[in-house]
Amino acid sequence: MQKPTIHDIARELNVTFSTVARALNDHPAISIATKEAVRETAKRLGYRQNKLASSLRSGRSNIIGILVPSLDVTFFSSVVHGIENVMNENGYNILLYQSNESFKQESKGIETFLQARVDGIISSISAETTKDEFYAEIIKKGVPLLLFDRVLENLPVPSVTIDDYKGGFIATEHLIKKGYRQIVHITSEQKLKIFAERFRGYVDALKQYGIPFREELVFRGKVSLEFGRQCIHELLQQRIAFDAVFSMEDYTALGAIQELMAAGISVPEQVGVIGFANEAFGAYITPTLSTMDQQTVRMGREAAQLFLKLLKKKNFYEAAPEKIVLEPLLMARQSTNR
């Protein structure tokens, strides 16, 4: 029989399909005997509930949409890993969408989720996203939304982020405490809050330790190994003195290290370098890379758990949105250890 339904089971047992439906859903008013008969027959026929029909009728799909920039970025795949595990343990499934940093793709993703009647959306915005129109629409419609890592500030939604300001501050402070004074900062040209905050932490740490901020030590460009090399190249070419680099991200920090070593400058003796993200390679390169850990798996789990907690309330948006802020962890390694 091709795809048996509750009607098929009902026919076999000479009961109505609603009895079968109740039995399968373990309804208290159904006798044990009936339940067992139904379950046995269901198994024998190879019955499988049709979630489409169930969801359509009940209005709950048990599906959560997850929207991330790209699974090719370790940070995001790691967070999704955590979210999926927790959601799965709690009976939810994941519909996955990648924006590839495009605003247009991002809106398509949201649209897809809405059409699929997901029970909620967990998202980290694309680098292109500045307007919050469609996210605001989601909220107005009452669709549960949670943002992580890259959030839209003005949106009254729960979120899980790390304290990027603090991360920037700690990274810079670490360099200062190690005796570095002329600290370069490489940041992203992308208008993402996370990078602006790291930058702000850098500026404030300098201020707190009485080190003058110098605009010529700040570089803005693409998040890439290549850009890291380029920054060092320019610094050297223009003979700008510096003794440390705080990069907003690890690959860029790696590029900086490579270019420094290529120029015969020793790390960490002459120039200290610290990154951000704690990518896997950082612990294995020479010198090992100091960086800020973002607690990715924890972020995924926290995001999922907060989301589930809120989902249990009658109204997802009833209270002031809860914002979980994780602490970035300093991973002090060789590249700053002089």
Add this chain to the structure above:
Amino acid sequence: MQKPTIHDIARELNVTFSTVARALNDHPAISIATKEAVRETAKRLGYRQNKLASSLRSGRSNIIGILVPSLDVTFFSSVVHGIENVMNENGYNILLYQSNESFKQESKGIETFLQARVDGIISSISAETTKDEFYAEIIKKGVPLLLFDRVLENLPVPSVTIDDYKGGFIATEHLIKKGYRQIVHITSEQKLKIFAERFRGYVDALKQYGIPFREELVFRGKVSLEFGRQCIHELLQQRIAFDAVFSMEDYTALGAIQELMAAGISVPEQVGVIGFANEAFGAYITPTLSTMDQQTVRMGREAAQLFLKLLKKKNFYEAAPEKIVLEPLLMARQSTNR
């Protein structure tokens, strides 16, 4: 209005809901004027098609289930990245499930997909999976299935893999050509074909170059950095002579390098090391790690494209299953360059 339906649009325009349905689906028999009116009203009301209803009725969900061991493994997140992008371009969405290398989780994933009435399943089996019962059931039911990387040999389904035998052969041959002769092989205790094949390639390369196979040079254990260290530790302790290591995977190779260097043995001068997978860190460590690239993104795209091609046929399983085998690419770097 909370979630307008085609009936709401129909009421506004004084037409029947089926006219609206046709207009929205761009049915040729509907006048331009009506279509425009419908589209305008749909937009005004914030109408969004209910895919659950559409899928239930039409029997097609436009959802593909993707089952992988873990998104925390770069290889898999990268392949999923590729698959999602291609599927997305073709109007399909992704339901994601991680088995976390557990057979039980894997069957739950398949069950979930079947209940969700996915249009097909793309999977890479867990390390625990040896029986193909439930996969066989999928096929019997006619649900499109494609396996990638980790496949079940006897299953008549399309697949995309890399030639692990060839990879093992090339890696070993590379070491031999570089003058290494006493080649250790670190493999996995897991009963996965991919590792058995790499091992077979190793054995055959030795044979072809007239180098005797020695069982004491083969280690079986957990895929981990730690196990790599452990193997070297044992070799040194037992004073077994060796001058090269071919590890089934990069992290294990890294562990080997670390332990070698800790013991004052230089890589690649005294001992050459080659891994497998081309993890990101390999290009950045010292010495840079020679390895076999698995063409992950390409694998994802090929898998998705083959799947889509087959989906277009009347019967997914009509012809003999197409098996795409990608060539592993030798990435010769410093760790074997003497």
Add this chain to the structure above:
DNA sequence: ATGAAAGCGCTAACAC
């Protein structure tokens, strides 16, 4: 403890 009946929002075959 079980049955009857309505309907979730859509597709599609058949009318006219």
Add this chain to the structure above:
DNA sequence: GTGTTAGCGCTTTCAT
């Protein structure tokens, strides 16, 4: 070119 009708496979309310 548009309307009518019949479900897809379930959940759920109201009966009995």
